[in-house]
Amino acid sequence: NAGVMQNPRHLVRRRGQEARLRCSPMKGHSHVYWYRQLPEEGLKFMVYLQKENIIDESGMPKERFSAEFPKEGPSILRIQQVVRGDSAAYFCASSPPHVVNSPLHFGNGTRLTVT
Amino acid sequence: AQTVTQSQPEMSVQEAETVTLSCTYDTSESDYYLFWYKQPPSRQMILVIRQEAYKQQNATENRFSVNFQKAAKSFSLKISDSQLGDAAMYFCAIYGNKLVFGAGTILRVKS
Numbered sequence: 001n002a003g004v005m006q007n008p009r010h011l012v013r014r015r016g017q018e019a020r021l022r023c024s025p026m027k028g029h030s031h032v033y034w035y036r037q038l039p040e041e042g043l044k045f046m047v048y049l050q051k052e053n054i055i056d057e058s059g060m061p062k063e064r065f066s067a068e069f070p071k072e073g074p075s076i077l078r079i080q081q082v083v084r085g086d087s088a089a090y091f092c093a094s095s096p097p098h099v100v101n102s103p104l105h106f107g108n109g110t111r112l113t114v115t
Numbered sequence: 116a117q118t119v120t121q122s123q124p125e126m127s128v129q130e131a132e133t134v135t136l137s138c139t140y141d142t143s144e145s146d147y148y149l150f151w152y153k154q155p156p157s158r159q160m161i162l163v164i165r166q167e168a169y170k171q172q173n174a175t176e177n178r179f180s181v182n183f184q185k186a187a188k189s190f191s192l193k194i195s196d197s198q199l200g201d202a203a204m205y206f207c208a209i210y211g212n213k214l215v216f217g218a219g220t221i222l223r224v225k226s
């Protein structure tokens with residue numbers, strides 16, 4: 001059973017470009033979470049999605065950031081017009097519908113570098 | 116709202132010794148879960164141990180155990196017989212309506 005798959009592992013973008021980060025949850029998991037980790041810091045919650053629904057986006061910047069989890073395919077975190085401050089590791093985690101029975105399973109993250 | 120505070124940015128322990136990492140939290144949820152995650156240099160997030168808040172008994176996983184003090188909102192992690200492979204960043208986290216992490220504690224293990 002493959003774990004949470006994130007790609008790419010590393011992504012380099014120039015300022016003003018768009019970054020698209022992908023996350024395929026574990027099989028049977030319908031909940032996806034995105035977190036951002038700045039260097040030397042903890043993971044900050046960004047957004048929580050279920051299939052075709054955004055449940056909680058309280059941690060997502062209001063501008064330039066968006067996330068989706070379509071009925072088919074991976075979850076996508078999209079950052080438009082990237083700036084240097086967007087450079088961070090972005091982690092995706094997934095869980096089955098009842099997280100009380102299962103902890104979040106994390107992917108290995110995507111390290112975004114904005115030059 | 117949920118918050119997690121880890122007051123120790125960095126800790127050191129001698130191999131084979133015991134170390135305790137501190138964590139306090141706050142939440143308005145009546146039902147919640149607490150976790151410790153380990154992040155080695157590979158950046159992978161590894162679940163170490165979890166505690167259901169409604170359970171009074173402290174969770175244990177081999178060399179890892181917690182001291183859960185619900186009234187004090189404290190959730191410390193004890194690592195016994197420390198090994199070199201335990202060196203990592205450790206994050207305390209709470210799940211009420213979403214998983215919220217503390218800032219982390221770097222654990223260094225000396226041989």
